[in-house]
Amino acid sequence: MLKFDEQKQIDSVNGALALRGQINEIVDGFCKKGYKNICWLGIGGTYASSMQAVVHMKEKSEIDTFVENAAEYLATGNKRIGEGTVIVISSVTGSTEEMVKGVKKAQEAGAKVIGFIDKETAELAKMVDYEIAYPTNEQLKFFMVADRFMYNKGEFPEYDDYYAQMDAHLANALVEVEKCADEFGKTFAEKHKDDSIHYFVGAGNQWGATYSYAMCYWEEQHWIRTKSIHASEFFHGMLEIVDRDTAVTVFVGEDSQRPLSERVAKFLPRICGNYTIIDTKDYELKGISPEYRGNISHLVMHAVTQRIDAHLEKINCHPMEIRRYYRRLDY
Amino acid sequence: MLKFDEQKQIDSVNGALALRGQINEIVDGFCKKGYKNICWLGIGGTYASSMQAVVHMKEKSEIDTFVENAAEYLATGNKRIGEGTVIVISSVTGSTEEMVKGVKKAQEAGAKVIGFIDKETAELAKMVDYEIAYPTNEQLKFFMVADRFMYNKGEFPEYDDYYAQMDAHLANALVEVEKCADEFGKTFAEKHKDDSIHYFVGAGNQWGATYSYAMCYWEEQHWIRTKSIHASEFFHGMLEIVDRDTAVTVFVGEDSQRPLSERVAKFLPRICGNYTIIDTKDYELKGISPEYRGNISHLVMHAVTQRIDAHLEKINCHPMEIRRYYRRLDY
Structure with a gap:
């Protein structure tokens, strides 16, 4: 890999x-x-x-x-x-x-x-x-x-059990995600390597991941245009510019805001033929209890997008460490 | 008009x-x-x-x-x-x-x-x-x-004076902005009517205006793709995808975050040949004291963008009241 x-x-x-x-x-x-x-x-x-x-x-x-x-x-x-x-x-x-x-x-x-x-x-x-x-x-x-x-403050009583699971299983669970996602990452990178713009949608603890994946990875490191939109806002404007060929990816996590992303994921097939749903639920996370999965959805998503990045960098012959302007010009 | x-x-x-x-x-x-x-x-x-x-x-x-x-x-x-x-x-x-x-x-x-x-x-x-x-x-x-x-709470001691000015002058000041901005609005709409994507940058009380102008006007009502970015974030990723032909508009207001937008406005000419700066400072606002202008920058900007909208709608033969999906489909 x-x-x-x-x-x-x-x-x-x-x-x-x-x-x-x-x-x-x-x-x-x-x-x-x-x-x-x-x-x-x-x-x-x-x-x-x-x-x-x-x-x-x-x-x-x-x-x-x-x-x-x-x-x-x-x-x-x-x-x-x-x-x-x-x-x-x-x-x-x-x-x-x-x-x-x-x-x-x-x-x-x-x-x-x-x-x-x-x-x-x-x-x-x-x-x-x-x-x-x-x-x-x-x-x-x-x-x-x-x-x-x-x-x-007494708001996280499961703390000890939760971190016992993280200590024992998180690291392995995440590398397993990467292994499972590698083929997907390659296919996704091949399909979207020439996108004029790519839309990323997310919510909950995936929102920060969505925002930074679009801006800090695709824009800054791959030099591909993106827009990130919170799933809660998708239906209040942005949906109007989506058509058959618009590249849209929805990050679906497992925290409390999962339903917001699910709503977009469910709607997209009616108006778009170029969408991708990445759902953290599709990855096993061995040793992690179901009720704890939501807390780490963003790490699972990051493991998946790392596989996209690895292939996109190679396919586009664009080393991720180069910058056009950042820290190269004074501003 | x-x-x-x-x-x-x-x-x-x-x-x-x-x-x-x-x-x-x-x-x-x-x-x-x-x-x-x-x-x-x-x-x-x-x-x-x-x-x-x-x-x-x-x-x-x-x-x-x-x-x-x-x-x-x-x-x-x-x-x-x-x-x-x-x-x-x-x-x-x-x-x-x-x-x-x-x-x-x-x-x-x-x-x-x-x-x-x-x-x-x-x-x-x-x-x-x-x-x-x-x-x-x-x-x-x-x-x-x-x-x-x-x-x-004693945090706005100028309240009476401020609202006396608003009551007396705001409405007229804003229509004067529209009149002054009409020619600009037409030129801007002509230039950008076919944009594949248009970037809008703003900060302070202009940030909400930037976000909603991009999403609720261009995307929802003109069906033109946009990305809005906070001026504070522009230098932390998005700048890398800007080149000579990228359409970028910076909304510059007069509140405390003016320097953030000014920084982007000052940088853009070095890397972009298709940018526009809309600065509320360029409009007179008769009867409004300098120290109060920052509070109403977003209204001034709205008066300017209304002129863009009016022309863009006509040039693109796209009535702003039509929606493709919003409240037309169940989701």
Whole structure:
């Protein structure tokens, strides 16, 4: 399989899950001292992951939690960020300008920052109040933070059982998804390699995945045009431009917003002959209980889209690491 | 001028402004009794207007306020909506399924609902706790609610002066914008009538306008493909698919997020030969003080885009009232 190192991927996920001790120490500290609210601060891909954390918490929690876009925060401010605010961020490079300034501004307002900065020596890593350096697995890190906050508030009583399953089975389940999805990924990439535009639809914890897959992968890394639309909004405008040949893919997950995506998936065949439904339910996830599948739907979807990416990159002779303008021009 | 009845439009805006007495009575009642938070509940176009109200309040206010998408609320719920929540909604037809169910759910949770339902006899009009029936001017209605809440909290001390200017000058200022923008609207419509896709970029209170102009006007009413992107996110993915011929329009307003759109506007000429900047600053707005212009940028932009719509509809021989699927099929 292209770009697939099974053991490396298993180790990567298990290594991320092993951060839980460190994460819990920090979160438990906040819960002991008390906090006012939790803000997920991001931009681009990390903004998308932040949206996923918030919708995940919203299902279960009364904790005051919200997402803030770093650039908007710098321009408009946010009076809810201040003393007692816990900010959670993630950054691969640790040098994104808006994030560096955003963290500074939030800290000046009195907030404390938990940072998952992959590069320990980066500017952001030195700035944050609590730093955990470990590569990739951004959503998994965010969800571990969210889940611990909810557990401490009595909103996630299944926490121990849930994470016992994750520790034992998640990494293997995800590589199995990749293996099962590889043939699909190849067919999908072949079919859509020349798309003039591709529409991606999603909801729930898949919405952040949909938004970032369209923007951070197809647009930024494959240079193919996309539009992402929340399944809740599809019927309120966008549907009118769909016809027989429009390329539309619906990401269907298993969390509370599954019915929103299902509704689009059910409707599309009537008006479109070029649609694809990717349903996380079609993948086994050995060892994971049915009631826990919704929480990890976005990771399952990511495992599937990784297979698309691997083939699309090869078919289109377009290495995913090249950028036309990003960090190549000043702006 | 096409589709332009000056007196009718002046009367429409002034009639909306005259609702202020009614609005204030309701808002003052809530402020007297006390309330926990304010939720702007919408879907599609009303979701976009809700985002505009929230970003407008965020600039000045500590009030706990947020936007909720009606379909997502039905699927996932929102524990912040309950006793003490003031819900604000708007609906032209008063029969949108998600809104009817969403209002019911919110009321069952203990929230009270202020409704701007244009049709007094509609289902929603009968359901809401406070109904104000007056056609169109959705954002103006929302902002009057927001401004009164902020005024009562001491966060909008310029309220009386501001609304004295609005009452005296807004309606005329907006029709003058339309007159000034008509030639531009025609040229723009001629140039972009055949676009395979058109990108719209915006921020601040223009973001809701950008999102809804792309989706509710071009996609839904002109059947032309679009993507809307927040100016804060433009540099984090989407920029890579812009080239010489890509049609990109940036909506530049005058609120706190103006610099975010300006940044995109300044960058585009280097990589794109088919961009348009629409800057509200280019329009006079006689009688409106400079410091108040940011609050109404979205209305100015709407006056400009109305001129595009009028010409685009005629040039493309595509009446804006027809729908392919919306409310024509069951889904």
